[in-house]
Amino acid sequence: xxxxxxxxxxxxxxxxxxxxxxxxxxxxxxxxxxxxxxxxxxxxxxxxxxxxxxxxxxxxxxxxxxxxxxxxxxxxxxxxxxxxxxxxxxxxxxxxxxxxxxxxxxxxxxxxxxxxxxxxxxxxxxxxxxxxxxxxxxxxxxxxxxxxxxxxxxxxxxxxxxxxxxxxxxxxxxxxxxxxxxxxxxxxxxxxxxxxxxxxxxxxxxxxxxxxxxxxxxxxxxxxxxxxxxxxxxxxxxxxxxxxxxxxxxxxxxxxxxxxxxxxxxxxxxxxxxxxxxxxxxxxxxxxxxxxxxxxxxxxxxxxxxxxxxxxxxxxxxxxxxxxxxxxxxxxxxxxxxxxxxxxxxxxxxxxxxxxxxxxxxxxxxxxxxxxxxxxxxxxxxxx
Numbered sequence: 001x002x003x004x005x006x007x008x009x010x011x012x013x014x015x016x017x018x019x020x021x022x023x024x025x026x027x028x029x030x031x032x033x034x035x036x037x038x039x040x041x042x043x044x045x046x047x048x049x050x051x052x053x054x055x056x057x058x059x060x061x062x063x064x065x066x067x068x069x070x071x072x073x074x075x076x077x078x079x080x081x082x083x084x085x086x087x088x089x090x091x092x093x094x095x096x097x098x099x100x101x102x103x104x105x106x107x108x109x110x111x112x113x114x115x116x117x118x119x120x121x122x123x124x125x126x127x128x129x130x131x132x133x134x135x136x137x138x139x140x141x142x143x144x145x146x147x148x149x150x151x152x153x154x155x156x157x158x159x160x161x162x163x164x165x166x167x168x169x170x171x172x173x174x175x176x177x178x179x180x181x182x183x184x185x186x187x188x189x190x191x192x193x194x195x196x197x198x199x200x201x202x203x204x205x206x207x208x209x210x211x212x213x214x215x216x217x218x219x220x221x222x223x224x225x226x227x228x229x230x231x232x233x234x235x236x237x238x239x240x241x242x243x244x245x246x247x248x249x250x251x252x253x254x255x256x257x258x259x260x261x262x263x264x265x266x267x268x269x270x271x272x273x274x275x276x277x278x279x280x281x282x283x284x285x286x287x288x289x290x291x292x293x294x295x296x297x298x299x300x301x302x303x304x305x306x307x308x309x310x311x312x313x314x315x316x317x318x319x320x321x322x323x324x325x326x327x328x329x330x331x332x333x334x335x336x337x338x339x340x341x342x343x344x345x346x347x348x349x350x351x352x353x354x355x356x357x358x359x360x361x362x363x364x365x366x367x368x369x370x371x372x373x374x375x376x377x378x379x380x381x382x383x384x
Contacts, residue, residue, distance in 0.1 A: 005164050008144040010120055011135075016055055019139050024051050029132040040070045056141055060112055064140065068109050076266045077226070081110040083273030083309075088217055090173045091276070092165070092200075093119075095221035096190035096306050097179035099230070099261040100127060100254065103223055104142075104177045107271055111175070120168050120176040122161075124183075127258070129251040143168075147182075159202045166203035170215035180220075180302060186234040187365065188372040190306055192299040194292075201295075209294050210285040218277040220302045222270075224311035228369060229264020230257050232348040235365040239358055268313065274305035307380035310373045315341050319370030 001009050011019055023029050024047070033046040046063060053059045072079060097103055104121040111117045123142045128134040138144070143164060146157040168174045180192040197213075204212040228234070233256065240247045277298060284297045317329035318341045330338075345366055352362060 002167070004160060005167070008146065008161060009138075009164055010141045010143045011138045013055055016053075016139065019135050020050070020053060023132055023135055023139070026132045028130065029136070036067060036070075040066070042066075056118060056139070059140060060108075060118070064105070065109055065112065068105065071262060072269075075229075075262075075264060077268045079106055079110060079269040079271065081114065081271045081273070084114055086219065086273045086276065087111070087114070087117075088219075088276070090169055090217055091175045091219040092169050092216040093175065093177040093219050093221050093273075094180045094192065094196070094302055095177065095223050095271075097181060097184045098188075098223055098225055098228060100184065100258045101261055102266075103179065106269065107177055107221065107223075108141075110271055117175060120174055122165075122176070122178045126251075127254055129255045145178075158199045162199050162202035165200065166216070169217075177221075180306070184230075184234070186238055186369075188228075188369045189376065190303065190373075192302045194295045194299055197295045197298050207289075207291075208285065209291070209298075210282050213298075214278050214281055218281075218298075218302070220274040220277070220305040220309075222272040222274060222306045222309035222311075224268075224270045224272070224313070224373065226267030226269070226313045226315060227265055227344075229266060230260050231366050231369055232351045232362075233257055233260060234369065235349075235362045236352045236354060238365050239361055240354065242361070243356065267315075268311070270311040272309040272311065274309045277301060303376075304380050304383070307373075307376040310377050312374050312377060315344075316370050316374040319367045320374050323364065323367040323371050 001012050001015075030047050033050060037044050037046040044066065046067075049062045050059075053062060093107065095103060095107070104119070104123075108119040108121065111119055118141055121137075121142045122145045123137055124145045124147050125134075126147045128144075134144070143161075145161060148154075149157060165176060165178075169176050178196065180190065180196065182193065182195075185191070200216065200218075201209070201212055206212060237247075237249065237253075280301055281298070284294055284301070288294055288297065314333040314337050318333055318338050321327055321329055321338075322342075345363065348366065349359060349362055
């Protein structure tokens with residue numbers, strides 16, 4: 001690994017044994033492996049399996065994928081991957097962001113099972129809430145996205161991150177994943193942050209945005225969970241931020257969200273790989289020479305692809321009708337399904353225990369989470 005990337009880069013094969021051995025000496029990490037192993041049907045000795053991993057292939061096939069298979073069997077109706085024909089020799093995947101851990105790891109699992117391709121993934125350093133998390137995820141091909149700092153530090157960190165991504169994707173021909181925005185969209189209104197595209201541009205010089213971005217082969221991905229196990233936590237955070245503009249999440253808040261995202265019920269999960277940006281990037285470059293306008297056009301393209309390719313479930317249509325006070329989709333879902341979803345929302349709301357709980361606000365926010373994908377898809381279809 002180049003020296004300038006040592007702080008943020010995913011660990012290479014030469015680092016594997018030392019990092020693995022350090023993790024095995026972490027009592028908390030080993031306790032977690034034993035706990036998970038005891039829950040799995042085959043009752044594997046995950047500590048021993050981990051200690052005998054020689055590379056990231058072993059880590060994936062002997063530890064991560066079996067663990068995901070177990071979790072998915074208990075918390076979902078399975079995962080589907082659509083658009084596999086779009087997968088190129090390398091892709092810079094940008095997706096909407098629903099779950100802290102699963103968004104990237106499930107995409108990696110799907111790609112592994114499709115053509116044994118390993119995905120590099122970006123993870124914010126704010127999520128390194130326990131000592132073993134950073135070495136584990138960097139061992140599993142995650143690179144660090146450093147959060148915070150002065151304006152000068154933010155620029156330096158963004159430039160280094162951009163150069164690292166360009167190195168692994170454009171030059172080394174590997175595929176990578178990043179969320180389209182910093183942090184999850186708490187209301188499921190998925191919009192790409194222009195700052196992300198500007199960060200990706202920092203690695204190269206020049207004024208031709210096509211020449212700068214085309215080598216990355218930016219490819220949007222639409223992720224659709226039928227149920228979001230963190231929905232009530234997101235609604236709770238929205239009220240806390242409304243009531244206190246200075247509210248800041250704690251490290252424990254992130255840990256609780258990661259745990260709930262893994263263990264909570266998700267129903268159906270679908271990944272839809274969308275039309276790559278390169279299909280229209282030249283046209284965007286030619287249509288406007290103003291850089292901000294080009295960046296905004298790129299964000300709009302990514303957003304539209306994601307919105308058009310959502311998988312819409314009955315719960316999205318029910319939430320839409322509930323929120324709008326309509327029966328537009330009543331011929332698609334049943335009265336029983338409507339009542340089940342109403343009961344589900346009430347159950348999730350009952351888990352929120354905060355001072356000055358605003359039940360009406362929280363209920364509306366949860367309904368927005370489930371209705372916004374449908375609303376955005378309808379808007380995208382109208383603008384075709």
